[in-house]
Amino acid sequence: MDTNLPVSSLPRVVIIGCGFGGLRLAKSLRHAPVQVVVVDRNNYHNFQPLLYQVATGALEADSIAYPIRKIFAGQKNFFYRMADVEQVDPATNTLRTSVGSIRYDYLVLATGSLTNFFGLESIERNAMQIKSIPNALNLRSFIFQNFEKALLTDDPAEKQALMNIVVVGGGPTGVEISGSLAEMRKHVLPKDYPELDLRAMQIFLVEAGAELLGPMSKASQADAKRYLDELGVLVKLNTSIKKFEDNRAYYSETKFIPTENLVWAAGVNGAEVPGLPPEVVARNKRITVNRWNQVEGQAHIFAIGDVANMVTDDMPRGLPMLAPVAQQQAEHLAENLLRLLRGETPKDFAYKNKGSMAIVSRNKAVVDLPGNVHFNGIFGWATWLFVHLMTLVGFRNKVVAFVDWAFSYFSSDQALRLIIRPFSRRDVKDDKGKKSAEHRTATPEYNPTPPAIQTPAAS
Template identity: 90%
Template sequence: MDTNLPVSANPRVVIIGCGFGGLRLAQSLRNAPVQVVVVDRNNYHNFQPLLYQVATGALEAGSIAYPIRKIFAGRKNFYYRMADVQRVDPASNTVVTSVGNIRYDYLVLATGSLTNFFGLESIERNAMQIKSIPNALNLRSFIFQNFEKALLMENPNERQALMNIVVVGGGPTGVEISGSLAEMRKHVLPKDYPELDLRSMQIFLVEAGPALLGPMSEASQSDAKRYLDELGVKVMLNTSIKNFENCRAYYSDTEYIPTENLVWAAGVNGAEVPGLPAEVVTRNKRVTVNRWNQVEGHANIFAIGDLANMVTEDMPRGMPMLAPVAQQQADQLGENLMRLLRGETPKDFVYKNKGSMAIVSRNKAVVDLPGNVHFNGILGWATWLFVHLMTLVGFRNKVVAFVDWAFSYFSTDQALRLIIRPFSRRDMKDDKGKKRDEHRTSTPEYNPTPPAIQAEAESRA
């Protein structure tokens, strides 16, 4: 297959991935004397921080995605190819893709990250993840499908397992999704399922560490925990889920939570592209780069964003996997590519931390700003909404998200609960596109998950 890219007198910059980093870099090269080729397996840019809202029916998928071709419409030096990049061949300056080979003068890897299951096979096979729009839509369908099934169940143990939801990972994604599910339990599910006793539905947030929101301030950590407690989410700290099969999420060899619904938000690895030497790929599959985002030992290959492992004195474990890091590295790399073309020395990347935040539910969010500034509650919530609205790509998406949020706020309802994409675990595919086994539902013995779990976990800390 030929990728039909025109020959240009200008050097060609190939960018793999049009997420936060790749999109920003392609935009920053708008007036540069280069031909830009963007390759992404999806024909849209995905705003991942709002995926959990798609999963819980608060936002339509279309309002957090934007077509790549529309972003760059009318631009002369820009080409997009929808393809899966399979391998890089640095010796011939070529990337091998599902639609043919593409030659590059400069290559930028901006492939982001993939869910890390830490080698726990039963979890990888059976858990839901939330890294992409299809993942979020599957999760949304799966929860509502299980409620439909719960209605038909005579066995109370099976009914309970269908209704319980376990979220693993107490970072921003885990906190946000469990808060949102708790709101759904309070406002949406009782209206839709009056025949079910929603008081018995339990939402667990399980975190291996001693606190939620690990990298945030202690004030944010304790505020988030308090908000979740108030919403009735059972937070289990210092606890790890090690196995998930037959509707049981095991947190020790014998103790488990009965559930059909396990959402894994416990970590990510770099989305490595094969072909680079093993010594530049770290244990969590990030690619080692210098302060110019140049891949070690490769003058014309760069990596940015989640994939890039840039170690600095103040960040000895590498830059955090956050959207602003990807965007700031893209801005700096855009400038540095121009410097390299002019024969000048590139500038070192310096991360400007503008703060972090997490939303728990309506009127409840936590925000940390540089200089130890912390705020919470309705001010934090309004800040979170404003920042996310402003950073969504596309005017229409901003308007649609604003209208959906306003509707949910005033009606305490979420409009989006159609099961238009019925999901079965048989449909699950692993990263290589192979279908996974179906998770077997069998009648679990009911373990009413003693309220002492948390006290016990805390005493183990």
């Protein structure tokens, strides 16, 4: 029991996950009369908004990750255990992990989110995702491996499928990675692959809805679409990818885009923890909480961030799955835990929207601020860079990211196009860290002439 944690008379607050919410909560409790225990399968904090830049070679993985133990060096009430969480037992206030059981006085679920494939088994089996650093490195390797293969094949249809990239999901992640890939096609790939006709490379962004960047303003949606059009990204709205197999991304029973590279950025579910009553788990796997972030019916269990489903009058589907929500909930929960320890009534949480933003490419970004304030272009791009640079954990990471961005901006180049570990879908792991079953489709028999790229009719 307790995995060799020190015996203490102080109440123990166990936090599952060291993402934006878990990190902020543990820091906010640094002077509190509690013992803080963080459990995470990774020994680093991962800055997810910049994963796509690792995937496209703009940043190195080390510049968006920071060791958990180093973050909390000097915080005397902090303890960390590297483990997978297996189950929570509310009846005994115990958390079962892969390294043993941990007793808690208060448990905080800050587990974040997992990719939602909406039950599309062929896509879950064959598509690439971008939710973790290993995902990003795998995607980078996979893209460059396919360009190496494209050099070796004389089959025009196979070459086309190896070079085409389909990004599914028109949210910030989908828009940002599509723009980054378009920049790479323009500035980087011609230098490395002069033997290939890169005019044939096509980048598709497929969105099931009628607009890109659905939660943002109409002005941001229009600007993002215009920027992507200027970059040569083929944006397909009101279109759903229904199946991905035999190197074909089907958007109907018979119509498809030939591609070996499908990046799934279309949706997320909450990363629920086994052991909670099923009635508190919402349809999207988020955990239902009250305005104190307390799990329904559980006096000692709380949830914050992406996994917390806090419904308000303004947001009947729950607060958005954004880093600022997680950070604000973490700070508020830290105050409420102290109130509970003093026997006081907790205060309700109120989210303060500070705006949203998305970058498309160099000098092209969109920003929405409260009060219907919108701006774009180079000013929006500079704002996006500043905010993300300041949010990175660790001085070294800020410096490295700034230097890498400056190098890319002035040289129109990206130095990190490395295949460090050749990737096969056979080796892919799911979001829970478990190795998946056979994860690669057979190479199809292509026709002697390349099939036309079949696009949906305009709605």
